[in-house]
Amino acid sequence: MQKKARSYHHGDLKTAMIDAALQLVREKGPRGFTLNEASRTAGVSVSAPYNHFKDKAALLIEIVLLGNRTLETELRAAADIVAPPTEKLLAVYLAYVSFADRHPDLFAVMFQSGINKTHYPEIQASSAKAFGVAAVLALQIESSPTSAWQLALAIWTMAHGFATLSVEGAIAGVGFPEAKGSAEALARKLLYAGRSESEART
Amino acid sequence: MQKKARSYHHGDLKTAMIDAALQLVREKGPRGFTLNEASRTAGVSVSAPYNHFKDKAALLIEIVLLGNRTLETELRAAADIVAPPTEKLLAVYLAYVSFADRHPDLFAVMFQSGINKTHYPEIQASSAKAFGVAAVLALQIESSPTSAWQLALAIWTMAHGFATLSVEGAIAGVGFPEAKGSAEALARKLLYAGRSESEART
């Protein structure tokens, strides 16, 4: 793990910049990240990164894509347990919330760095892939595509809302004791709803 | 509505800066906002605002508080319809989603400007007040405080998640047709869950 004594050429500046960026975000929040400081951390001049990223935004986008890939991997792992689809979907929900908890740096860049995702179709595609994990499970629970879509979206929005508000301290700030444990109860309540509705209609 | 021909003293720079900030956020997104440009918009030197705001962050915080107050007002209005509590809570949910839609500038500053709310208890307090609107309704639906808390939190996180993802284009990007109409279906599904569970237990 010893650093190679580099001269002039860095060797792998691209990933070094991404690592430095994530470290800075961890230390100072998504707003405190600075290209210049990341360059300094990587031990390189401020203009060097422009050989690897068109922009500051381009670096952030790279991180968002990395985050979406990681998220999808973790959601997929959660969905691969041996259990009925309802429990799998619950696991996916919990994995989403847990992702925000365990990768606050990635999550912050993904959702608080202020990049306008509408302008970057690649980001939309990669986050849609992650959403697909939930959608597939929902289709195994709900009969009609419409209600499956609704169930997947409900799980997704609840997970994302909980994760976001939790990261911001909004949930802790509301003063109820066991915010942590209630994440699961939330999803369970919703999943029971999905069942009771579809079964009632059958 | 004619502007007074001002000289030297502005008269109401504080609200003028807030207005200018919101206008810039509307035009260029939460990241495009700049103290200098807002000062220019308000027709004042760049150092003048420092008589009213300690910081750039202080101006943003002021806007977040304004946003929370507006949100609370609108949620309260939604809860004041004549209807059973379940329908009221549904209305509150829809009002939250609608708030993000109708005040994208406020919503962006509240949740995308990158201020660390954990450091500002006033913000937590004001958003907790807005949450209270949902909590009160949930208490009229669920018998035990615990499940009422869970219901309120479920509605809240789903509303926030839907609003956030919708603003970012993530929901549109997933490719399902009527994303707009499904917001209501989501909440309905959840509210039926709350009912079926509590009634089953009674």
Next chain:
DNA sequence: GCTCCAATATGAATGGTGTTCACATAGCTT
């Protein structure tokens, strides 16, 4: 093994930003 090119790094320069500070102006109280 040498040559040369493409990839990658440097450093200086530019225009913009947040913030501070000494100083200027004017509204209000007395």
Next chain:
DNA sequence: AAGCTATGTGAACACCATTCATATTGGAGC
């Protein structure tokens, strides 16, 4: 009318993103 205080100005500083001319070097092809 006088003067205090709130509010404004302009210049200054350090930092930031980005660009450009220039320097270095790893490696492909000979």
